[in-house]
Structures are given as structure tokens and as C-alpha cells.
Amino acid sequence: MTNRTAVAIYARISQDREGAGLGIERQLSDCRLHAERRGWTVAEEYVDDDISAYSGKRRPAYERMLEDIGDGHRDAILAWHMDRLHRRPIELEELARTCERAGVTTLETVHGAFDLGTGDGMLVARMLAAVAANESDSKRRRGRRKSREIAESGRPHMGGSMRPFGFQEDRITHRPDEAQAIRTIADRLLAGESLTSICRWLEADGVTTVTGKTWRTPVVRQLMLNPRIYGIRVHQGQPLGPAVWEPIITPEKGEALRLLLTNPERRTNRTARRYLLSGMCRCHLCGAVMYSVPRYETRRYLCRSGHDFGGCGRMAITAAPLEEIISEAVLQRLDSPTLHDAMAGRVQDDGMARELSDQIAADTAQLEELADLYSERAITAPEWKRAREAIEIRRTAARRRLSGLSGTRNIDAYIGNGAALRAQWADLNLNRQRAIVQALVDHVEVMPGTRGNRAVAIDRIRPVWRL
Ligand SMILES: [Zn+2]
CATH class of the missing domain: 3.40.50.1390 (Resolvase, N-terminal catalytic domain)
Structure with missing residues (x-):
């Protein structure tokens, strides 16, 4: 030996x-x-x-x-x-x-x-x-065969720890509140509302994900692209056939959503692409946000009535001339002395931004440190999870606040250069244009016209400046 x-x-x-x-x-x-x-x-x-x-x-x-x-x-x-x-x-x-x-x-x-x-x-x-x-x-082969059999019978997949949103633990019975939320999201998306605005509404209404988290745009997108909500059983990413549960929305709506959300022109999920001012126009009569309506030949912003929208339904304005007027107003604003004064107030914001990014960096370092401690077995998995969660919540909050502040950074290069920007304006992509408009304009109030609602006259539009 x-x-x-x-x-x-x-x-x-x-x-x-x-x-x-x-x-x-x-x-x-x-x-x-x-x-x-x-x-x-x-x-x-x-x-x-x-x-x-x-x-x-x-x-x-x-x-x-x-x-x-x-x-x-x-x-x-x-x-x-x-x-x-x-x-x-x-x-x-x-x-x-x-x-x-x-x-x-x-x-x-x-x-x-x-x-x-x-x-x-x-x-x-x-x-x-x-x-x-x-x-x-x-x-593994036995496991795969079994789960394929279950999928083909339309029964739900019971793996994973979380039930799907909209359904009870049995993954078949609807949860009325969540099912209603899914129907409302579908209608709002189809009416041209952006995923960002949907997330804001969900948060304001206190609707959370099944894990109790705040909705983020990719998660909402994934939810609305999942054929499960219109009664289709999906197996390994492929729709197999009818499921044993009742659909929450109709298959027609499901398909319309798929077309909308996978449309390559919708290059970002954060904004409805064709509308410079979506989510920014408000009806002067009732104060409701006006919706961009992509399904009409002439693009328009509408005040919409009904349960999902809550407007008065009495205001409409043609999009193209409105957007032109606002763009021009923004370009002029960039060269105005008022803006220079407003920028002075941003110094404070810059200090705050630095503080927030320091916080994010420190939290990230701490998360890495924790992971090391766990891999060295200095802490247990539950300890690691607990500590990680607290830091992640703090880091997410800091990131959110920072992104709120950085809105004004979109225009740094353009202050005092409105004339130069005017020459390139038409060539900028919609996202860029939107970022610049949003940095300056809080919202646009739309008033009724004297010669009918559709006509656009400059006195129907009142931009409310952020800066
Ligand atoms: Zn209205």
C-alpha cells in the first residue's frame, strides 16, 4: 500500500x-x-x-x-x-x-x-x-418521449416552478384578473400602443408577473407572442395543436399580435415605429392620451373612448402635419435662449447620474464577489440567493432612475445647433427623432379645430416643454 x-x-x-x-x-x-x-x-x-x-x-x-x-x-x-x-x-x-x-x-x-x-x-x-x-x-430519452406524448395530447407542461401568467396552478383554469389583463394588453397593442406604455399601465394598476415582479417590455412581448394564450400547445418552441385549456384571446387576435410584434419594421419594442408622437399627445377636452392608429390609410392620433382607453372619443388629428409642426418647433427650441437657461439646471442631474452609475458599478462588483464566495462554499445557496436579491433590486432601481435622467442626454450635441440638425432631420431614423423630441417635449396638447377635427392648424397644437 x-x-x-x-x-x-x-x-x-x-x-x-x-x-x-x-x-x-x-x-x-x-x-x-x-x-x-x-x-x-x-x-x-x-x-x-x-x-x-x-x-x-x-x-x-x-x-x-x-x-x-x-x-x-x-x-x-x-x-x-x-x-x-x-x-x-x-x-x-x-x-x-x-x-x-x-x-x-x-x-x-x-x-x-x-x-x-x-x-x-x-x-x-x-x-x-x-x-x-x-x-x-x-x-433523458425516456423523459423526452414522455413530455412529447403529454404535449401531443394538449395537456400542459408541469415542469418549471412557475405557473404561466393568466392561469391557475393547474395551468388549465383561467385566473379571471390575469386573463382580463391579457385581453386588455392585446387590444391596446393592436390599437397601436407601445409596449413601454403598456408596462407603465400595468405598473400603475398594480398588475405584476407571477413572480411578483414589475413587467418589462420583453416579458410582455414574450407573453403576447406565446400561442398558449390562444389555446395552442407549444412543445420545444413549436406550436403542436389545440390545448386542453380554453383560449384567453381569439386565435385571430393572437395571429394579428404575432404579425405586429414580429414586424421587422418595428425595430425596437419600445416605441411604435411609425409614430413620432405616440403616447405624447393629449386630448384637450378630456386629458386622455391619444392613440396612434396604424390601421388607417391616413395616420392619425385619436382620443379613444371605451373601457380600455378612457378617453372622450371626440378628438382626432392627422398625424403627418402635426408631427411636422412639432419637429419644427423642437428645432427652433434648440436654438432658443430659454433652452440654455434650462440646461443650467441639468448640472444637478449630472451629479445625480454620476452617483447612480457609481452605485450600479458597486452593486455589480458586490454581486461578483458573492458569486465567488458561493463557488468557494463560504456561503450556502440560499444565503447567496437572499443577498443577491436585495442587491439586484437596488441595482435595478438605480438603472431605472439613471435611464430616466439620461433622457436629456439625447440632445447634448444639438443644443444651439438646431439649424444644422434641421438639414439632417429627415434622414434621422424615427427612434432618434423621437428621442430628441422626447427630451424637449413633455406632451402635446391637441385642441378642437374650428373647421372640423381632422384639419390641422397651428393653433390646435400646444407643445408643453420639458426643457
Ligand atoms: Zn378626449
């Missing part, structure tokens, strides 16, 4: 064996006992948590062990069973090569020893690795 003085113990927890009670502690104590019996000194215990070696995800402790072996710091490897070490035969080959270069030949498990330095030892190790890989593989 050779005396070993720098033994590496490797343990890994994964879903499949947890049920059998093979926790980390059991693996470690068996290995420690084994080392003791052999008279070996353990140099380090390497533990990976909750990561299936098969899925190919990183195993930080395992990688560290390989490095230590490669650097000549270890003289033997001890694990509970070969299937704790790897699931993929190629990993065994990698380990064997590293060991060979470092002159390490001893690989033992509680169940048996493998002399990596001999052909026979490698043969047995390879056979075990092949068996482990096959077991894991067929388990």
Missing part, C-alpha cells in the same frame, strides 16, 4: 441520486472513512452542487481539481462512485490524460480501485464511464 499525502476527494450532488439519500455529506463521510482506512491524508475536498455533469454545465470544483492535479499538487483521487466523477466518457479521457502527465495513477472509489497507469485499470474505468453515460442518456 502506497502512502498518499495529497489526496483529492471529489463529491457531487445531482438530482437523480438525491432521492436515494446520497447527499454530499454521505459521499464525503464515506470517502473520508475510506481515506482513513488506507492511511491517506486528504489535501482537499472538491464539491460541486446541484449541477448535472451530463448536461455539460460547468463544474467549478471539478475544474479546480483538474488544475491542481495538473500542477502536481495531488497524488490520488477519491470519489464515492465513478458516476460522481463523470457522466461523459470523454471526461474520463481528459482526466486520464491530466493524471498521466502529472504522474498520478491512483483513482479510487468507495466501491473499487482503478489503476489509471495500467491498461486493465483504464479498461474497467472506461466501461463504467460508458455504463454511466448510457444510463443517463436513456433516462
